[in-house]
Amino acid sequence: MVFLVEGEGGEQSVTFLDAPEACAKYDARVASWEELRDTFVEGLDICRLAWLNDATVAHPIHIAREYCPDVGVVHGGSLEFSEKHDVWCTPINSNKLECETFKQFTCDNGLCVPRWALCNGINNCGDNSDEDHCRPTFLLPGAQGQYNLTFRAAEAECNKFDARVAQWEDLLHAWDQGLDICRLGWLQDGTVGFPIHSPRAQCKGGESAKGIQHFGSQMHDSKYDVYCIFRNGDSDCNTINQFTCRNELCVPFWLKCDGVDNCGDNS
Ligand SMILES: [Ca+2]
Ligand SMILES: [Ca+2]
The missing domain is CATH 3.10.100.10 (Mannose-Binding Protein A, subunit A)
Incomplete structure (x- = not known):
């Protein structure tokens, strides 16, 4: 081989x-x-x-x-x-x-x-x-705003949109496609992380942080955002009211035109 x-x-x-x-x-x-x-x-x-x-x-x-x-x-x-x-x-x-x-x-x-x-x-x-499995992985903040989801609430939040909590591998796929978001989100194994292409000072890990920043297992009652992945092919960024990148990744509208290429394709 x-x-x-x-x-x-x-x-x-x-x-x-x-x-x-x-x-x-x-x-x-x-x-x-x-x-x-x-x-x-x-x-x-x-x-x-x-x-x-x-x-x-x-x-x-x-x-x-x-x-x-x-x-x-x-x-x-x-x-x-x-x-x-x-x-x-x-x-x-x-x-x-x-x-x-x-x-x-x-x-x-x-x-x-x-x-x-x-x-x-x-x-x-x-x-x-x-x-296969190329449905986008996306960040969901809770309805209450940034960092308000316990692990259990995070699962429920993904479920609302016919999605599940993303695995580290799913987030890595999204990173491969270009996703760059500086917000800690739950992953399925109870760890948290975020995907970074352009290291920046205000991101945890600072200017050297590139790739999936992964911060290990957290207490399940700690509060973060969550990374979810759609379960079926019918859902898309419109389902979760997010911007659709040209590469079909979804990013929250508040990241549009903020000077950071969050999609990875500059759309
Ligand atoms: Ca291929
Ligand atoms: Ca942006």
Whole structure:
């Protein structure tokens, strides 16, 4: 099984000479073209040229699209070793196919895809499991205003809108989609947190806080807001009287035009 690895510099930052080290961080080695082909056959579809062990680059494409107009395991032409791409890696110990270990999402078919492949409208797994459960996770303050919901009240508040309290994973999906809200909300396991892309001084955790800020288990009678996720596909941001971002996330209207890109798409 082959999975995509980006370098420390982010997207397209690995030279061929750096590729073995990039894979080694995941207990993996650079994959061969045949290994990439096998994973392609299992369903993988990622439009991102990445190194193989024969010093070529390729990507596995099932559905043609703008930057990937050809279908198959498509090669990217001749290359200099110093060119920067991602890299296809394969685990050295094949008993250890835990995508979480690679900080990736586990598709239902067992393939691993990067978290950015979640809910991007493309069937990257091949079984569409990366596009399931994409109903938005959203913040609800209680009817009484900020930080007024005990854990039990938080569950009831989500229920009102045919939603449930979000799990940490749900909030992480929403963060992947761009959600940025500086308000502590309950999560299903009785912890609280919030999703941040642009660290800012007034947020708990301050200017270094990026990602899901997670503050552990709280007394159930403490009061916070709550992060909920819709149970069914009929509900949307209008149901909860919030603004609909272009990426379909919901944010409260009081965050519109406050100078912070809470949607992650600047809408
Ligand atoms: Ca996807
Ligand atoms: Ca805003």
